[in-house]
Amino acid sequence: MDSSEWGWVTHWTDLLYQDEVWRDAQGTILRLDDMEPDYCGRVRSFCLRNAEHALNGILYEMAHGPMPSGDVAVDGFNREWDMLDAAGGDPKAWLEQADLLIALKYRSEGLPARPAVCHCGYPFIGDDGEPWDHGGCYPGIVVD
Known part of the structure; x- marks a missing residue:
């Protein structure tokens, strides 16, 4: 995988809505399916420990509305609001709905990041x- 394809990733929260990769502390992009299950479990725990901070950052960004404008941005914006609403204000519940956290959970159980069924x-x-x-x-x- 060419890490330049993921050059837009500046913070781990940029990866919440995908289920393919993780960016480690050194900036290396790693495929989730290539990561060991115990490492995926530690990454997932890290994310959940930082759920409140991540939520505050997302809320700050959302205060400006969908960026950039357009149907795709509005769809993404609406999806985030729906996730926040469904979580009832619980940062961990909100974060556990993200594609990345779901994929990390599968991988931590030794399953593929994207289940076949x-x-x-x-x-x-x-x-x-x-x-x-x-x-x-x-x-x-x-x-x-």
């Missing part, structure tokens, strides 16, 4: 190689 029981990628839409799935759903 959704909790509904169906694969994320179909036999034809096309992604399936799991937007309506939720934990506990059973699809027959």
Whole structure:
């Protein structure tokens, strides 16, 4: 992986909405699936210990509205507000909903960062190689 592709990462919170990489303290970009499970667990613990600080930083950035403007920025902005609302003001609950923290949890359990099968029981990628839409799935759903 070419680390220059991730040159925009200035703080670990920049990585919250992806489930592919982590940037260590030396600035090295690491693929989550290449990281040892115990290291992923330590990274996840670090993030959760800093949840309140991270939330305050995100709230400060959000006070200015979606940046840059446009549909993608507005969608991202709305997603963050929805996550904050669902967490009920609990910084750790908010952070645990982030794609990065979910991926780190999987990796800390020795699983791939991106599971091949959704909790509904169906694969994320179909036999034809096309992604399936799991937007309506939720934990506990059973699809027959």
